[in-house]
Amino acid sequence: xxxxxxxxxxxxxxxxxxxxxxxxxxxxxxxxxxxxxxxxxxxxxxxxxxxxxxxxxxxxxxxxxxxxxxxxxxxxxxxxxxxxxxxxxxxxxxxxxxxxxxxxxxxxxxxxxxxxxxxxxxxxxxxxxxxxxxxxxxxxxxxxxxxxxxxxxxxxxxxxxxxxxxxxxxxxxxxxxxxxxxxxxxxxxxxxxxxxxxxxxxxxxxxxxxxxxxxxxxxxxxxxxxxxxxxxxxxxxxxxxxxxxxxxxxxxxxxxx
Amino acid sequence: xxxxxxxxxxxxxxxxxxxxxxxxxxxxxxxxxxxxxxxxxxxxxxxxxxxxxxxxxxxxxxxxxxxxxxxxxxxxxxxxxxxxxxxxxxxxxxxxxxxxxxxxxxxxxxxxxxxxxxxxxxxxxxxxxxxxxxxxxxxxxxxxxxxxxxxxxxxxxxxxxxxxxxxxxxxxxxxxxxxxxxxxxxxxxxxxxxxxxxxxxxxxxxxxxxxxxxxxxxxxxxxxxxxxxxxxxxxxxxxxxxxxxxxxxxxxxxxxxxxxxxxxxxxxxxxxxxxx
Numbered sequence: 001x002x003x004x005x006x007x008x009x010x011x012x013x014x015x016x017x018x019x020x021x022x023x024x025x026x027x028x029x030x031x032x033x034x035x036x037x038x039x040x041x042x043x044x045x046x047x048x049x050x051x052x053x054x055x056x057x058x059x060x061x062x063x064x065x066x067x068x069x070x071x072x073x074x075x076x077x078x079x080x081x082x083x084x085x086x087x088x089x090x091x092x093x094x095x096x097x098x099x100x101x102x103x104x105x106x107x108x109x110x111x112x113x114x115x116x117x118x119x120x121x122x123x124x125x126x127x128x129x130x131x132x133x134x135x136x137x138x139x140x141x142x143x144x145x146x147x148x149x150x151x152x153x154x155x156x157x158x159x160x161x162x163x164x165x166x167x168x169x170x171x172x173x174x175x176x177x178x179x180x181x182x183x184x185x186x187x188x189x190x191x192x193x194x195x196x197x198x199x200x201x202x203x204x205x206x207x208x209x210x211x212x213x214x215x216x217x218x219x220x221x222x223x224x225x226x227x228x229x230x231x232x233x234x235x236x237x238x239x240x241x242x243x244x245x246x247x248x249x250x251x252x253x254x255x256x257x
Numbered sequence: 258x259x260x261x262x263x264x265x266x267x268x269x270x271x272x273x274x275x276x277x278x279x280x281x282x283x284x285x286x287x288x289x290x291x292x293x294x295x296x297x298x299x300x301x302x303x304x305x306x307x308x309x310x311x312x313x314x315x316x317x318x319x320x321x322x323x324x325x326x327x328x329x330x331x332x333x334x335x336x337x338x339x340x341x342x343x344x345x346x347x348x349x350x351x352x353x354x355x356x357x358x359x360x361x362x363x364x365x366x367x368x369x370x371x372x373x374x375x376x377x378x379x380x381x382x383x384x385x386x387x388x389x390x391x392x393x394x395x396x397x398x399x400x401x402x403x404x405x406x407x408x409x410x411x412x413x414x415x416x417x418x419x420x421x422x423x424x425x426x427x428x429x430x431x432x433x434x435x436x437x438x439x440x441x442x443x444x445x446x447x448x449x450x451x452x453x454x455x456x457x458x459x460x461x462x463x464x465x466x467x468x469x470x471x472x473x474x475x476x477x478x479x480x481x482x483x484x485x486x487x488x489x490x491x492x493x494x495x496x497x498x499x500x501x502x503x504x505x506x507x508x509x510x511x512x513x514x515x516x517x518x519x520x521x522x523x524x525x526x527x528x529x530x531x532x533x
Contacts, residue, residue, distance in 0.1 A: 146361060146363060146365045147365065147367060149335055149359075149361070149365070150359070150361065150365040150367075151378070152335065152352075152353045153333055153334075153335065153353040153357070153358050153359045154355065154358065154378060154379035154382055154427075154431065155353070155354070155355045155379070155382040155383075156378075156382060160382070164378075165367070168367070168369040168370075169367070169368075169369065171369060248411065249368060249369055249411050249412075249413075250368050250369075250411075250413060251368075251411060251412075251413025251414065
């Protein structure tokens with residue numbers, strides 16, 4: 001309860017400072033909108049459905065692209081951890097592309113796929129897949145070999161060993177890899193949406209972009225808040241349960257807030 | 258809960274005509290092993306031959322680096338020898354087999370499973386059991402090592418001794434004929450170890466399993482083994498053997514055992530000095 005009070009006090013203070021800055025009248029509302037006008041934008045755009053529609057479009061792109069990225073990245077990373085050939089080839093490719101900021105894929109995606117959903121998905125997948133491969137690969141390499149040895153003596157081989165030993169043993173690393181992949185997917189999608197107009201769907205990035213074009217700062221800040229909330233919610237819904245399970249089972253007591 | 262006998266009756270392998278009174282369970286024939294690490298070649302094992310009878314408790318004793326763990330790995334089928342072979346029930350060992358389970362110095366329990374899940378791991382790989390039978394056997398063995406109350410505990414919540422007990426239950430549950438133990442109690446405190454000496458002797462005499470137990474502790478070997486085989490390093494080879502005929506259950510702190518251990522340790526020291 002005490003912690004909750006601290007949190008409320010902290011954010012209350014920020015909003016109060018914001019409101020005082022607006023009330024001082026030093027900045028025009030075009031530069032610094034008041035908290036009330038941002039709230040008003042959020043309320044009215046929720047009512048007319050434009051915010052919700054954009055959120056649905058963006059989250060759908062994000063989820064589909066992310067899931068494809070993970071579905072490719074996890075197995076490739078696991079295989080790379082066990083095969084020197086794959087590690088030397090696909091592994092070094094992944095290492096190289098992981099350093100490439102994913103917004104750099106946007107020009108290529110536009111030329112290959114045009115202003116389409118496919119281009120958006122492509123950017124998200126490219127943002128996700130390499131970091132998932134790297135994290136999974138490193139994770140699976142750091143599994144103590146004793147687990148495999150013990151499993152082998154009990155008759156666990158091949159597919160059974162992959163699914164019952166290597167996969168669960170690397171779970172902590174997989175989750176952190178997937179979390180990292182999620183962060184990259186989210187960033188690359190926002191960059192792509194702000195950068196490119198897609199006719200088939202109007203996402204949060206576009207709302208942000210047009211907020212700037214229309215000098216509607218309350219829209220820009222409102223959409224930014226929505227983006228933050230989606231990021232936090234994803235962390236809570238997608239990853240926190242896993243992390244809690246891992247901390248309980250493995251006994252790694254990283255205190256989660 | 259239905260109680261299952263610890264050792265289901267199984268057809269005995271046909272008796273081999275051998276000089277020993279008991280049929281040999283494990284035969285090690287001329288095992289030689291080199292480790293090639295960069296520039297240095299280490300001659301780990303040199304032409305090791307050994308016979309282990311059915312139901313025998315044999316302790317391999319030697320200083321660290323004498324190749325005893327390597328020899329155990331080769332018996333388990335986890336490591337390949339450069340020359341020679343290991344026969345289990347007359348069949349050459351080429352890979353790990355369910356009839357020869359290994360207990361390692363570290364518990365090697367799977368942290369993603371509970372204690373119960375760990376004991377179930379090997380049982381789930383036995384196709385001849387129904388799920389109900391598997392669960393019953395797992396409970397049975399957790400009770401055998403005195404941990405049925407901790408069945409659903411996470412591994413990190415158990416003490417070192419409890420972890421090794423779970424590991425013991427895990428290797429016993431699938432009912433292997435041979436247990437290969439690689440200094441399983443070395444990392445435990447003395448009191449826990451003394452308890453486990455009692456447990457392992459009781460389990461061995463009730464189940465009639467063949468046990469090969471590797472240790473660097475002569476006293477431990479004399480306490481547990483029917484036969485203590487000394488190994489010497491550089492390259493690893495077999496030295497003298499001692500038959501231990503003290504009555505069981507043996508107490509590691511008894512004076513008779515201490516005296517015998519002292520004699521054995523002296524022989525080990527001699528052999529170590531001779532190989533230098």
